[in-house]
Amino acid sequence: MTVEPSRAPAPLPVQASSPAALAAYLSSHLDDMVEEMRRLVEIETPSGDEQGIATAAALLAGRWRPLGCRVDEYPAPGVGVHLAVHIPGRGEDGAQGDGRYVLVLGHVDTVHPRGTLAATPFRVQGDRAWGPGTYDMKGALVMMAWAVQALRAVGSGPRRPVTLLLTADEEVGSHTSRPLIDRFAAGATCALVLEPAAPGGAVKTARKGVAQYRLSVTGRSAHAGNDFSRGINANVALARLVLAAASLSDPERGTTVNVGVIGGGTRPNVVPERAWADIDVRFTTRAEAERIDRALRALTADGGTVFEVSGGVNRWPLERTASAGLYEHARALAASLGLELPEAQVGGASDGNLTAELGLPTLDGLGPEGDGAHSSQEHVYLPSLPVRTALLALILETL
Numbered sequence: 250m251t252v253e254p255s256r257a258p259a260p261l262p263v264q265a266s267s268p269a270a271l272a273a274y275l276s277s278h279l280d281d282m283v284e285e286m287r288r289l290v291e292i293e294t295p296s297g298d299e300q301g302i303a304t305a306a307a308l309l310a311g312r313w314r315p316l317g318c319r320v321d322e323y324p325a326p327g328v329g330v331h332l333a334v335h336i337p338g339r340g341e342d343g344a345q346g347d348g349r350y351v352l353v354l355g356h357v358d359t360v361h362p363r364g365t366l367a368a369t370p371f372r373v374q375g376d377r378a379w380g381p382g383t384y385d386m387k388g389a390l391v392m393m394a395w396a397v398q399a400l401r402a403v404g405s406g407p408r409r410p411v412t413l414l415l416t417a418d419e420e421v422g423s424h425t426s427r428p429l430i431d432r433f434a435a436g437a438t439c440a441l442v443l444e445p446a447a448p449g450g451a452v453k454t455a456r457k458g459v460a461q462y463r464l465s466v467t468g469r470s471a472h473a474g475n476d477f478s479r480g481i482n483a484n485v486a487l488a489r490l491v492l493a494a495a496s497l498s499d500p501e502r503g504t505t506v507n508v509g510v511i512g513g514g515t516r517p518n519v520v521p522e523r524a525w526a527d528i529d530v531r532f533t534t535r536a537e538a539e540r541i542d543r544a545l546r547a548l549t550a551d552g553g554t555v556f557e558v559s560g561g562v563n564r565w566p567l568e569r570t571a572s573a574g575l576y577e578h579a580r581a582l583a584a585s586l587g588l589e590l591p592e593a594q595v596g597g598a599s600d601g602n603l604t605a606e607l608g609l610p611t612l613d614g615l616g617p618e619g620d621g622a623h624s625s626q627e628h629v630y631l632p633s634l635p636v637r638t639a640l641l642a643l644i645l646e647t648l
């Protein structure tokens with residue numbers, strides 16, 4: 250991963266507003282932010298739920314248009330709608346001279362199926378807000394709007410124009426949003442990603458890459474009682490293959506091979522004809538991705554069966570070199586808010602992996618603090634909202 254120096258962020262913040270004023274404004278609006286999060290969380294938006302995602306997208310478009318932003322909709326059949334929100338820059342100090350903008354990435358979909366909300370409704374208890382999608386990442390979508398609103402309130406704004414891309418299929422691999430990410434990344438100066446903070450409020454300066462594979466075995470079905478010897482058991486062949494695949498993990502290099510789902514056969518009294526396994530691979534380097542790919546494709550199955558491997562790399566690693574410059578910039582701004590901003594390297598991939606792969610300086614994990622992403626324990630730590638929103642505002646004001 251190389252980063253063109255010409256596209257690195259300006260080293261010196263061109264800061265117009267007082268960090269304390271931004272933080273005070275946002276603290277005084279914490280209840281409004283929580284209420285806005287509640288409205289968004291109470292629209293369930295599992296990936297693939299076109300109606301839920303369209304409803305949430307309409308709510309978000311209605312949030313941004315009154316702020317003077319053009320909102321373009323990109324419907325994706327079977328997925329929902331992706332939104333591109335075009336936020337004007339302040340139009341000062343020559344930042345718009347090169348025509349580039351800051352790309353901010355968020356996603357509207359969650360991993361939680363419909364009905365999760367009934368079991369774990371949105372609720373505030375103490376200093377935390379709980380509910381499906383609060384932390385990943387509806388809280389961050391609320392932060393983004395308030396960051397711009399806070400800048401306006403103190404008489405400022407983003408230095409460059411900002412394109413906020415709100416996608417509908419991040420949790421399932423960004424297959425339909427990827428062309429939009431590629432398109433908007435092409436004109437951007439850098440990418441900020443609104444994924445949740447890592448523990449301790451850390452931003453994410455490196456992420457593993459992810460590959461997905463399906464192993465498919467076809468044998469021959471037969472009556473398990475009368476014709477057992479005529480059958481060729483696909484399940485047994487698959488079992489040997491998944492053990493071989495799992496053995497490719499190399500934890501010391503950060504490479505994991507997870508045989509996540511397997512299936513095969515139809516009934517106990519039938520020799521199974523078909524079996525399959527879905528595998529998730531994580532890696533920190535391109536070389537490791539290539540090693541696993543070669544090894545999976547070189548596997549051979551039991552005689553008489555037909556074995557196929559499909560899939561491949563979905564997201565290349567986000568390597569720290571893509572984040573270092575933006576991280577230092579953000580850390581200096583965080584200090585002006587009295588906020589420590591640690592960094593973390595994580596195993597999960599995001600759309601930040603995609604922008605980094607395109608050579609764009611990328612900083613991820615700018616969302617709220619919290620815990621329990623993708624679980625029934627998902628929540629946001631509310632005191633982090635005003636200060637991290639102020640940080641986001643300062644970043645937009647200075648990039």
Ligand SMILES: [Zn+2]
Nearest residue numbers: 356385386444
């Ligand atoms: Zn997410």
